[in-house]
Amino acid sequence: MRAPTPAPLLEARRIVVRFGGLEAVGGFDMAVARGAIHGLIGPNGAGKTTVLNVLTGFIRPTAGELVFDGEEIGGLGVHGVARRGLARTFQNIRLFGVMTVLESVLVGGHLHFSASAPALLFGTRRSRGAERAMVARAHELLDFVGLGSSFADRVATTLSYGHQRRVEIARALMSAPKMLLLDEPLAGMNAVEKSEIADLVRQVRAQGIAVLLIEHDMQIVRSLCDHLTVLEYGKRLADGLPEAVLADPAVQAAYLGRAR
Ligand SMILES: Nc1ncnc2c1ncn2[C@@H]1O[C@H](COP(=O)(O)OP(=O)(O)OP(=O)(O)O)[C@@H](O)[C@H]1O
Numbered sequence: 001m002r003a004p005t006p007a008p009l010l011e012a013r014r015i016v017v018r019f020g021g022l023e024a025v026g027g028f029d030m031a032v033a034r035g036a037i038h039g040l041i042g043p044n045g046a047g048k049t050t051v052l053n054v055l056t057g058f059i060r061p062t063a064g065e066l067v068f069d070g071e072e073i074g075g076l077g078v079h080g081v082a083r084r085g086l087a088r089t090f091q092n093i094r095l096f097g098v099m100t101v102l103e104s105v106l107v108g109g110h111l112h113f114s115a116s117a118p119a120l121l122f123g124t125r126r127s128r129g130a131e132r133a134m135v136a137r138a139h140e141l142l143d144f145v146g147l148g149s150s151f152a153d154r155v156a157t158t159l160s161y162g163h164q165r166r167v168e169i170a171r172a173l174m175s176a177p178k179m180l181l182l183d184e185p186l187a188g189m190n191a192v193e194k195s196e197i198a199d200l201v202r203q204v205r206a207q208g209i210a211v212l213l214i215e216h217d218m219q220i221v222r223s224l225c226d227h228l229t230v231l232e233y234g235k236r237l238a239d240g241l242p243e244a245v246l247a248d249p250a251v252q253a254a255y256l257g258r259a260r
Pocket residue numbers: 019022024042043044045046047048049050051
């Protein structure tokens with residue numbers, strides 16, 4: 001007897017997003033397995049970022065269902081979704097100008113902080129302990145993303161682009177997510193930086209965290225992803241193992257011919 005297939009960590013069903021008269025996503029389905037690196041690819045303007053914005057509560061879909069870890073998350077909004085364990089980075093790095101690297105990472109832990117805000121306000125011994133634990137965790141994550149604590153007191157925006165990307169990833173991990181969504185994390189990087197970030201994504205998976213990755217570099221996608229979903233004009237064009245999907249003539253016609 002075959003073992004039952006485990007339920008996916010994330011399921012998007014028949015997602016529709018309309019911006020005025022434009023249907024950016026038109027009945028999109030996707031399932032992401034636990035602990036997998038899942039690539040979401042497709043030509044420019046296909047709707048990838050819009051899907052990611054829907055999954056993370058930034059955009060409310062016009063229609064469709066979202067189930068994460070067995071729970072319906074559509075309509076929860078950004079904070080509700082983040083609390084359930086979905087964390088993201090953005091296509092354009094978003095770090096605040098005045099914050100140090102350590103402070104930037106700590107921002108990602110605000111979900112835990114806000115849960116005990118009154119205690120923090122009154123500065124109880126327990127809350128100070130919690131704060132120290134958060135700082136210790138932020139240092140651990142800086143090590144994990146390959147920055148090390150020597151970067152902790154530097155202003156985040158003065159770091160190189162590749163290092164800022166690592167800070168963003170550490171910040172996202174600070175919320176202890178079950179799934180990390182990365183919108184073109186390798187954009188603007190040289191080949192060495194790309195392979196370093198790809199290794200970091202593998203290490204994230206090794207921690208049992210699923211990754212949804214939007215990426216245009218097909219070499220990286222092929223070597224990194226366990227599963228691919230292809231979007232074209234807001235619809236799912238293909239879905240499956242990377243080798244099969246990338247060999248699909250429909251995918252090659254739609255995407256590879258136009259890849260950046
Ligand atoms: N807020 C918005 N208002 C109106 N139209 C939008 C909005 N956001 C995205 N779109 C449109 O929706 C479509 C899908 O865009 P989206 O950015 O999701 O594509 P993408 O696949 O991520 O593209 P890229 O690879 O270039 O980042 C495009 O036609 C885009 O112009």
